[in-house]
Amino acid sequence: MAEIQIKNLQKRFADFTAVRNSSLVLEDGKFVVLLGPSGCGKTTTLRMIAGLEYPSGGTITLDGDDVTYLRPRERDIAMVFQLFALYPHMGVRDNLEFPLRNEGVPRVEIDRRIAEVAGILRIEHLLGSRVGGLAGGDRQRVALGRAIVRQPKAFLMDEPLGTLDAEFRELMCVELRKLHERLKTTTVFVTHDQNEAMALADHIVVMNSGDILQADDPHGIYNFPSCVFVARFIGRPPMNLLDVHGSVAAGACQVQVDGRQVGVPRVEAPAARALLGVRPEHVRLTAPGEGLAGRVERVEYFGSHWIAELQTDAGPLKAVVEKATRPVEGERVGVGFDESRIVLFDADTERLLPSVTTTAHRSSVRHG
Numbered sequence: 001m002a003e004i005q006i007k008n009l010q011k012r013f014a015d016f017t018a019v020r021n022s023s024l025v026l027e028d029g030k031f032v033v034l035l036g037p038s039g040c041g042k043t044t045t046l047r048m049i050a051g052l053e054y055p056s057g058g059t060i061t062l063d064g065d066d067v068t069y070l071r072p073r074e075r076d077i078a079m080v081f082q083l084f085a086l087y088p089h090m091g092v093r094d095n096l097e098f099p100l101r102n103e104g105v106p107r108v109e110i111d112r113r114i115a116e117v118a119g120i121l122r123i124e125h126l127l128g129s130r131v132g133g134l135a136g137g138d139r140q141r142v143a144l145g146r147a148i149v150r151q152p153k154a155f156l157m158d159e160p161l162g163t164l165d166a167e168f169r170e171l172m173c174v175e176l177r178k179l180h181e182r183l184k185t186t187t188v189f190v191t192h193d194q195n196e197a198m199a200l201a202d203h204i205v206v207m208n209s210g211d212i213l214q215a216d217d218p219h220g221i222y223n224f225p226s227c228v229f230v231a232r233f234i235g236r237p238p239m240n241l242l243d244v245h246g247s248v249a250a251g252a253c254q255v256q257v258d259g260r261q262v263g264v265p266r267v268e269a270p271a272a273r274a275l276l277g278v279r280p281e282h283v284r285l286t287a288p289g290e291g292l293a294g295r296v297e298r299v300e301y302f303g304s305h306w307i308a309e310l311q312t313d314a315g316p317l318k319a320v321v322e323k324a325t326r327p328v329e330g331e332r333v334g335v336g337f338d339e340s341r342i343v344l345f346d347a348d349t350e351r352l353l354p355s356v357t358t359t360a361h362r363s364s365v366r367h368g
């Protein structure tokens with residue numbers, strides 16, 4: 001068991017609050033990603049879990065034990081940094097052995113663990129090499145190996161792929177996910193890259209300005225963002241947002257956008273003003289006169305599909321269009337939606353309005 005709980009966690013630096021009253025349960029054996037823009041508090045949260053920063057308030061428990069003010073070496077965690085943090089004067093084998101020698105692990109056990117980890121990470125051929133001559137990807141494998149060889153209760157990773165080029169970063173995402181499936185060690189991973197988060201995570205925690213905005217599985221984060229910030233931050237292109245005309249009553253199954261009725265999943269709470277949210281892949285182009293009236297402003301080609309930028313009287317939209325059907329810039333089109341995939345936000349609070357689909361998702365996450 002290596003469940004991590006943070007409760008009412010706070011961190012202040014003079015007049016600046018980096019983490020604001022955060023509470024979260026990081027389940028045993030899960031790969032959890034802390035995601036958000038620079039300065040959102042994700043790395044500070046990770047450093048408090050690691051013991052590299054002490055909180056200004058709140059508690060942290062690991063495996064049921066209060067570790068809030070314990071030193072890092074007393075927490076039985078292993079950390080992997082963005083810049084590898086290897087000992088440059090040592091060889092690969094010495095870097096891997098170093099934490100085990102410090103813990104007084106017998107030589108036979110050290111050799112067994114080194115051989116096992118080298119096999120898992122496919123670095124057997126590097127064991128006799130010097131660290132300084134390794135490529136970035138190989139250095140990161142060695143850094144991971146040094147964390148794994150300790151067999152800690154949890155791995156903490158602070159943007160460990162940030163210095164790698166795009167192609168190798170994608171490969172390492174696959175390798176990290178395979179590694180997690182094999183080891184099943186609780187892992188907390190910090191990144192600002194949503195693609196990494198979606199590829200790696202069992203659960204994603206989205207943060208901004210020191211607050212936890214949403215903690216959910218990748219499906220929930222993408223399809224049912226808890227607020228307008230998450231809707232705009234997640235997805236490339238991000239979720240479209242359109243003004244709804246008039247108030248929305250509890251139980252409503254339709255809203256009015258640009259003078260037209262649009263069907264939505266049944267709303268479970270009222271709002272005086274609302275925003276309609278729909279992902280670009282759930283926007284479809286139709287014949288003029290059907291749905292909202294739109295005009296194609298710009299088209300981008302992405303190989304497998306087109307992205308069409310549209311202008312409507314309700315506001316700008318982006319639509320994903322299959323590659324066999326190239327939209328023509330300047331043409332008039334109708335704009336429709338997959339109405340089962342629409343979400344609504346309270347325009348005043350910018351929070352997601354609960355609906356039958358969001359409630360069903362939350363129930364499946366609780367009992368899944």
